[in-house]
Amino acid sequence: MSRPPFSTDEQDRKRSPRMTQIGFIGLGSMGMPMAGNLLRKGFNVRGFDLRAESVSKFEGLGGTGAASVGEAAHGADVLVLMVVNAAQAKTALVADGALSALAPGGTVILMATCQPGDVVDIAQEVEGAGRRFVDAPVSGGMAGAVNGTLTIMAATPRPTFEMVRPVLEAMGDKLYHVGERPGQGATVKTVNQLLCGVHIAVVAEAFALAAKTGVDLNILLEIMSGSSASSWMLKDRGPRMLESNPDITSAVDIFVKDLGIVLEAGRSAKVALPLAAVAHQLFLATSGRGEGAADDSQVIRTYMAMNGSASA
Numbered sequence: 001m002s003r004p005p006f007s008t009d010e011q012d013r014k015r016s017p018r019m020t021q022i023g024f025i026g027l028g029s030m031g032m033p034m035a036g037n038l039l040r041k042g043f044n045v046r047g048f049d050l051r052a053e054s055v056s057k058f059e060g061l062g063g064t065g066a067a068s069v070g071e072a073a074h075g076a077d078v079l080v081l082m083v084v085n086a087a088q089a090k091t092a093l094v095a096d097g098a099l100s101a102l103a104p105g106g107t108v109i110l111m112a113t114c115q116p117g118d119v120v121d122i123a124q125e126v127e128g129a130g131r132r133f134v135d136a137p138v139s140g141g142m143a144g145a146v147n148g149t150l151t152i153m154a155a156t157p158r159p160t161f162e163m164v165r166p167v168l169e170a171m172g173d174k175l176y177h178v179g180e181r182p183g184q185g186a187t188v189k190t191v192n193q194l195l196c197g198v199h200i201a202v203v204a205e206a207f208a209l210a211a212k213t214g215v216d217l218n219i220l221l222e223i224m225s226g227s228s229a230s231s232w233m234l235k236d237r238g239p240r241m242l243e244s245n246p247d248i249t250s251a252v253d254i255f256v257k258d259l260g261i262v263l264e265a266g267r268s269a270k271v272a273l274p275l276a277a278v279a280h281q282l283f284l285a286t287s288g289r290g291e292g293a294a295d296d297s298q299v300i301r302t303y304m305a306m307n308g309s310a311s312a
Contacts, residue, residue, distance in 0.1 A: 020044065022167065023076035023102070025069055025092050026112070027054040030138075030145040031082035034111075034171045036061045037148045038080075041170035048072035073098035078167055080109045085257065086118035093122065099129050107132040107164055111152075115261045116183035116190065117268055123182030132160050135182045137189035138172060142249050149173045153192075155184035190265045193258040194276050199233035200255070201279040201299055207241055208303035217242055240297035252299060253292035255283040 020043055024035040027049035038045050039062050047058045048066040055065040066072035069092045073079050079102050081089050089110055093099040102108070108126045110119065110133070119135050126133040133156065140150040150172030154161055161177050168175050178188050206229075210220045221238045224230060240246035259280035266273040286292070286302045294301075303309070 020078060020167070021046070021076045021103075023066075023073040023079040023098070024048070024063075024082070025072055025080065025098065026082035026084075026088075027051075027058050028082070028084075029142055032058065032061075033142070033146040034080075034082060034150070035063060037145075038167070038170045039063050041166075043167070043170065046072045046074075046076065069096035069098045070101045073101040075101070075103050076106060077103055078107050078109060078164060080111060080167075082111050085112060086114040086122065088112075089114065089122055090118075090125070094125060099126060099131065102131055104130060105132070107134060107160065109134040109136050109164060109167070111136050111138055113137050113189055113193065113258055113261060114186055115264050115268075116186040117265075119186040120183045132156070133182060134160060134164055135185035136168065137185055139189065139192050140172070140174075144172070152176065153178050153185045153188040155179040155181060155186075155188075187265065190262050193255070194262045194273065196233060197255045197259045197262070197279045197283065198275050199231055200237050200296055201282050203231075203234050203238055204241060204282075204297075204300035204303045207238075207300055208307050208309055211304065211309045212307050237297040240295055241300045246295045246297060248293070248295045250296045251292065252283055252286045252294050252296050255296050255299075256280070256287050256292065259283060 022038055022043050022045045024031065024045050024047040027035060027047050032054065035045055035047050035058060046064040046066050047055065048069055048071065049055055059065040079098060081092060083089050083092060089112060108131055110122060123133040123135065134154055135156065136152050136154040138150040138152050144150040148171060151174040152168050152172040153176050154168060155178050157180050158177065178184050207217055207220065211217060221242065225235050259276055262276045263273060263280060282299055282302050286299050291298060291301060
């Protein structure tokens with residue numbers, strides 16, 4: 001939906017943190033620190049979460065708590081959605097009234113991981129209501145959210161991208177304009193999750209083979225980390241695979257969801273994704289045994305169970 005150029009006054013207003021009112025929906029493990037970083041950059045942020053304790057925690061950071069989605073979005077220039085999935089985003093925007101509560105000409109930034117087709121549908125709803133839409137999923141996990149070092153893959157018309165750049169830069173230090181159309185950001189994030197999920201699964205598979213033959217996995221990790229077989233996921237998830245109950249930075253069920261999105265995107269585009277399908281089944285098997293809340297590195301437990309190997 002085409003829009004007239006932004007006036008200088010409007011651009012200045014949007015770029016000034018103290019003049020920009022932000023509504024933030026989804027104060028979870030990533031949303032909370034993201035909203036906190038917006039506060040630290042001087043933005044006025046009104047936040048909502050289904051969990052009252054999260055809203056109270058956000059108020060403790062200096063933010064303004066909201067009792068409902070509509071209250072969080074009321075009169076906001078920018079509404080950030082960091083929810084679980086597209087269904088929650090649609091509910092917040094339409095059924096719960098966030099879209100109608102948003103300031104006229106306001107901007108919705110969808111930062112959750114969603115299926116590209118769903119993002120297109122949400123964008124049509126938002127733009128049909130006279131608001132702007134930014135498809136901006138993130139990568140970098142909880143550490144990136146806390147440190148403000150997220151990678152943000154934004155798809156929106158260039159003028160809108162430049163207008164919301166200060167908001168995005170408050171949450172991430174690697175900001176990319178990946179396209180003009182809704183769904184393009186979601187597609188880039190989908191590809192990212194395909195690679196991440198497959199990399200984690202293949203590290204677990206390699207460790208399972210070594211464990212079955214009695215190789216010391218600590219030595220294996222040291223060797224592989226310095227070889228041509230190394231990867232970021234090997235260095236990050238490998239050490240946690242050697243712990244029985246590592247701290248949770250990203251749960252198994254996150255990859256059950258995200259690889260499901262990958263496969264749905266493949267079906268929609270008629271693209272065969274056999275490696276992603278196998279990785280999805282392995283994460284699903286881990287979740288099915290009641291370990292969906294465990295750190296995603298613990299997909300190795302499924303390999304160990306299948307092969308009768310001792311626990312890593």
